[in-house]
Structure formats: C-alpha cells, structure tokens
Amino acid sequence: MISRTITIAGVLLALGLLLLLWFLYRQLRRTSYYSRGHSVRRPPRDASIAAILAALVALVVSWALFWAADNLRFFRKFGENRVCFRIDVWQTDDPVKSMKFVVSYPGQDTTKAPPAFYLSGDRWRIEGQAVRIKGLARLLFDGERCFAITDAVADRSQSWRSRPDDFIFDRTQLPGAESKLAEAIGRYGWLGRFFNVNKFKTLFREAQARQSFIGRIDGDGQLSLETIPAESTETLIDKRE
Numbered sequence: 001m002i003s004r005t006i007t008i009a010g011v012l013l014a015l016g017l018l019l020l021l022w023f024l025y026r027q028l029r030r031t032s033y034y035s036r037g038h039s040v041r042r043p044p045r046d047a048s049i050a051a052i053l054a055a056l057v058a059l060v061v062s063w064a065l066f067w068a069a070d071n072l073r074f075f076r077k078f079g080e081n082r083v084c085f086r087i088d089v090w091q092t093d094d095p096v097k098s099m100k101f102v103v104s105y106p107g108q109d110t111t112k113a114p115p116a117f118y119l120s121g122d123r124w125r126i127e128g129q130a131v132r133i134k135g136l137a138r139l140l141f142d143g144e145r146c147f148a149i150t151d152a153v154a155d156r157s158q159s160w161r162s163r164p165d166d167f168i169f170d171r172t173q174l175p176g177a178e179s180k181l182a183e184a185i186g187r188y189g190w191l192g193r194f195f196n197v198n199k200f201k202t203l204f205r206e207a208q209a210r211q212s213f214i215g216r217i218d219g220d221g222q223l224s225l226e227t228i229p230a231e232s233t234e235t236l237i238d239k240r241e
Contacts, residue, residue, distance in 0.1 A: 130221030148176025
C-alpha cells in the first residue's frame with residue numbers, strides 16, 4: 001500500500017538535501033572569494049531564493065509522505081464489497097482467556113500461521129478504519145482504498161458479571177490502532193481533501209465453540225461479516241468475482 005509513497009518520499013528527501021548542499025557549497029565559494037580579496041574576476045553566483053524554496057518544499061513534502069506512510073503501514077488494500085479478511089473465533093476452557101481469535105488476509109504468507117490473540121468474556125466485536133485516498137494523493141499510493149482492523153473488544157453476559165476477576169482482557173489493540181490519520185484530519189481539516197477515514201465496528205456477537213466469518217467493506221467504508229463453515233479452506237476467495 002505504501003511502497004510507492006516511500007519511494008517518492010525518499011526521492012524528494014534526497015533531492016531536497018542535495019539542493020541544500022549545493023546551495024551551501026555555492027555560498028561557501030562566494031564567501032571564500034570575498035575573503036581572499038578578489039577584485040577582478042567575477043564572483044560566484046549566489047543561490048536563488050526560488051531554488052532554496054523549492055528545496056524546502058521538497059523536504060516538507062517528503063516529511064509529509066513519510067508521516068502518511070507511517071500511519072498507513074499496517075493498512076491493507078481492499079476492493080469494494082470484496083472479501084477483505086477472515087476471522088476465526090474459538091470459545092476456550094480458560095477462565096480468563098475465554099475467547100481465541102485468528103485473523104487472516106488475502107495474499108498473506110500461508111507458510112506461517114497467523115498470530116492468535118485472546119479476550120475475556122463471552123461476547124465480542126471488532127473495530128477498525130477504512131481509508132479512501134482522494135484527488136492527486138491517489139498518485140502517491142499503491143491503491144485508493146485501504147483498511148485495518150484496529151481493536152477487538154470483549155463484553156460479558158449476565159453469567160459473567162458474577163466473575164469480575166476473570167474479566168481482564170476486555171480489549172486488544174491490533175497493528176494499525178496507533179494510526180493518527182483520523183485524529184489529524186479532525187484537527188487539520190484541509191487533510192480531508194486527500195483522505196477520508198471511516199471508522200467501523202460490528203455488533204457484539206455471542207462466542208460459540210467455533211465460528212468463522214469473512215469480512216467485506218462497502219463503498220461507504222462500513223464492514224459486514226458473513227458466516228462461513230468453520231472447516232472451510234476457501235476463506236479468502238470471493239466466488240462472486
């Protein structure tokens with residue numbers, strides 16, 4: 001999602017630094033010329049203000065792209081209403097880690113098992129963000145839409161409320177939760193010209209012995225979960241394509 005962004009940011013950073021070094025070299029030559037008391041030969045030209053401003057703009061844009069890439073580094077591209085991920089949920093016998101979760105994505109390395117995480121309680125939901133990149137900013141990224149599941153949240157039914165000491169893992173933050181893009185858009189409204197962030201969350205679901213779901217995100221950035229057979233291996237193949 002961000003490989004193109006990092007490449008462009010790196011090029012702009014190198015260009016800005018090279019221009020500033022060249023201006024510094026020109027200024028040193030000019031200073032050296034006058035310190036030696038030359039009066040016949042023409043002095044070296046001074047660096048133009050426009051060129052210096054161009055170097056500064058390149059550095060600022062480079063920093064902005066690195067910042068955007070850092071905030072989207074755990075986000076994944078998705079197609080509208082296509083299968084984005086699979087989530088498997090188990091109810092365990094552990095009194096504290098009573099729900100086990102595994103999230104897998106299309107195209108990920110199948111030779112390595114996806115990491116598992118745990119929650120307490122007997123009800124759960126997931127939260128996340130869907131980002132749409134707008135305008136000319138689309139040229140700077142590998143895709144127009146991306147998403148991240150940021151949190152898994154636990155809840156408890158009445159039977160669990162008598163066991164408050166067991167309700168420890170009420171929320172797990174996943175990679176992508178630290179993204180500050182939505183917060184920055186709220187603070188600096190002009191960023192909304194380039195990015196649109198929609199936060200989504202599912203309803204709480206009762207945990208069962210084993211459940212499997214596939215997730216789709218629509219054009220408005222809203223998530224829907226679809227139940228699939230737990231033993232299914234064709235989890236991430238959208239048969240409607």
